[in-house]
Amino acid sequence: MSYTYEYARPALTTDCVVFGLDDEDLKVLLIQRDIPPYEARWALPGGFVRVGEDIDESARRELREETSLKNVFLEQLYSFGHPRRDPREHVVTIAYYALVNLLEHQPRADTDARKAAWFPLDDLPTLAFDHGKILETARERLRGKLRYEPIGFELLPEKFTLTELQKLYERILDEEIDKRNFRKKVKKLGILEETEEVQSDVAHRAARLYRFDQKQYKALLKKGFNFEL
């Protein structure tokens, strides 16, 4: 089977930068390539867009197929189209980024023959293609959006402590935050629901668990509320 067109077309792919948070670090999920070019190099999960498939759907499908992740936060990042970014031919890629909680969404490590692994952001291997650049773009976007959209919660488990939330901000923004001021600010937003639960299995006073209240957030949005942390 083959397909013929009157004019040459670049190939079109989607690639996805998956950020995950664990106790220590912000990490990114990479796939080890099993075919040339860049055989054995680490790369972003991704693949060709099918005709008739929406691009968001394509990104989700590739994510599912290569990492078994589904139902995750996924947003379009940027498109990269330098004609020699792939040595084989002109391949344009629409990059996405995803946010997952590393502990809840443990992806199957190896789906097909390929290895998948989490890498801390400050200890990355050299990536295939221009994926290093794409990753850097995603990182900047994450830093930028964290301040004025409530996307940080996507990296945490459903219920989390205020200290976990604060550490997340400190890690991604790379700055120290005052504990009392942070709590004051967060609570005043009015989008955290205080649960009845507290941490378990900790060797010190257990912290209260909170939940992000999506409905409340959307209701406030309509009233002209602006998230900012």
Added chain:
Amino acid sequence: MSYTYEYARPALTTDCVVFGLDDEDLKVLLIQRDIPPYEARWALPGGFVRVGEDIDESARRELREETSLKNVFLEQLYSFGHPRRDPREHVVTIAYYALVNLLEHQPRADTDARKAAWFPLDDLPTLAFDHGKILETARERLRGKLRYEPIGFELLPEKFTLTELQKLYERILDEEIDKRNFRKKVKKLGILEETEEVQSDVAHRAARLYRFDQKQYKALLKKGFNFEL
């Protein structure tokens, strides 16, 4: 001549939302289509990405060919890939937005047989394809970026008055701004160069002209300065 591939490929285009400011209004540049589908409908300038051509370059080329605009501020906006956004076949488009000063960059109205015209944003015709949605996305992006990046200057002539700058912000953000506070804020940024010139041909006291100091802005950026208005 024809091109054959093993797998089907969506077609790939770039489209561009060109914003222009004149004395009255924020306007957008549209092209009247001369062939089906959507014959005679107004649409965004754009066209197919060529193999071997960077996508930014493609957007610039289309802009030049269809509107004779060049050397303008151009930035990638978002990619749209719904499989039925074009009735003929699956066409993915990478949308850009451009900012020009309407008076300095008067595009030739009609390049080939096609008509080009400026439309005020609050009096738009129904656009071809999903171009209405793309335009709306560009408008939101412009509103969002205006606050924290110095892109407003791209819509003004090289030398402008503070009142012109203020009116620009008021129009795009759709809110009134206090004159004294605005001037205080803008001047404190330290990225406006005061020229020796004043307005001419005005029937009242002539206002001082200012210029955006790109070099100064970039120098400040490196020192961790954050633009905000």
Added chain:
DNA sequence: TCAAAAGTGTTGGAATTACACCCATGC
């Protein structure tokens, strides 16, 4: 001399920062 827009400071209230100690829990 009139019309039209340019230009200019002060003050009160709100928001933000800096900062330190007691509490609860598990070992």
Added chain:
DNA sequence: GCATGGGTGTAATTCCAACACTTTTGA
């Protein structure tokens, strides 16, 4: 009982919003 992080309030400062009149110019 001690080590570990949880949880809390106040005072000083900075930032922001509100506000009105005089000046310059051309017609």
